[in-house]
Amino acid sequence: MGKIRSKPRWLILWGILGTILLWGGGFVLFIIDTITYYPPAPTAQGIVVLTGGAKRIETAVKLLQSNHGKYLLISGVQSTTTLQDLERILPFTLSQSDRDRITIGHSATSTMGNAVETAAWAHYHNLNSLIIVTSSYHIRRALVEMQTLLDNVTLYPYVARNDKKETFSHIHSIRLLFLEYNKFLAAYTGLIHTTRPKEDFLKNIP
Numbered sequence: 635m636g637k638i639r640s641k642p643r644w645l646i647l648w649g650i651l652g653t654i655l656l657w658g659g660g661f662v663l664f665i666i667d668t669i670t671y672y673p674p675a676p677t678a679q680g681i682v683v684l685t686g687g688a689k690r691i692e693t694a695v696k697l698l699q700s701n702h703g704k705y706l707l708i709s710g711v712q713s714t715t716t717l718q719d720l721e722r723i724l725p726f727t728l729s730q731s732d733r734d735r736i737t738i739g740h741s742a743t744s745t746m747g748n749a750v751e752t753a754a755w756a757h758y759h760n761l762n763s764l765i766i767v768t769s770s771y772h773i774r775r776a777l778v779e780m781q782t783l784l785d786n787v788t789l790y791p792y793v794a795r796n797d798k799k800e801t802f803s804h805i806h807s808i809r810l811l812f813l814e815y816n817k818f819l820a821a822y823t824g825l826i827h828t829t830r831p832k833e834d835f836l837k838n839i840p
Contacts (some may be wrong), residue, residue: 664815668771671780676790677702678763680756684748684776685710687769691725693794693836694767696730703765705735707755710742745772753783763788770795771811777820 652658675760681703683694691708698706715736721728728736742751756764764784768776770793792831 645701649834654720660819661812661815664774664818665811668811671770671793672774672795673791673793675700675792676725676765678702678765678788678790679761680759680763680764681706681767682748682752682755683708684772687772687794690767690794693792694765695724695728697765697767698735705737705759705761707737707752709739709740709751709755711738711740713740714823715740732737733811739817740757742797745776748776749780749783752780756784756787761787763790765790765792767792767794769793771814773822777813778818778821823836825829 651737660761675697681694681805683690683706685691685708695707696707711720715738717728717733717736722740737755739751739755741755744749752764755761764787766773766776766780766789773791773798781789
């Protein structure tokens with residue numbers, strides 16, 4: 635009888651161990667993917683850059699200037715920041731044609747907010763394909779959350795990289811990767827998702 639009663643405990647322990655191993659294996663793959671993911675530069679109707687990391691805006695503007703997209707949305711900019719402010723941090727100048735095609739989005743404060751802001755902007759310009767520019771550790775979750783609201787829009791990932799080869803020591807801390815991996819799992823499994831009604835998008839059109 636003692637052996638029969640102990641079975642559920644062993645099943646629970648094996649279940650916990652299996653979950654930890656599965657999570658750990660996924661984390662290792664996530665780290666490898668973060669370092670090695672280099673998608674090619676695609677061409678789409680629009681480009682969206684999610685602010686918050688080094689080289690993101692610069693990378694997106696270069697895509698715009700090389701005609702990989704007709705319009706550019708810089709999503710998640712602080713409310714007091716203008717395009718002129720952003721120009722000061724770029725290592726190159728913008729033409730008037732570049733400025734006319736760039737929209738500054740001030741309403742997003744999270745990846746979910748980026749998705750809402752992007753959906754409104756894409757609807758306004760009637761865009762059905764977008765390049766999403768962000769950091770390598772963020773790109774997978776960004777695509778998952780954005781696709782929820784942009785189900786009729788083709789999304790192409792593009793990673794903003796530093797000039798130097800990326801390694802753990804000079805780009806990501808383990809804590810950042812740990813947090814982002816768990817956020818990605820939550821988004822992928824539907825534990826977190828954007829639920830804002832599509833009728834509200836037009837209120838956020840730039």
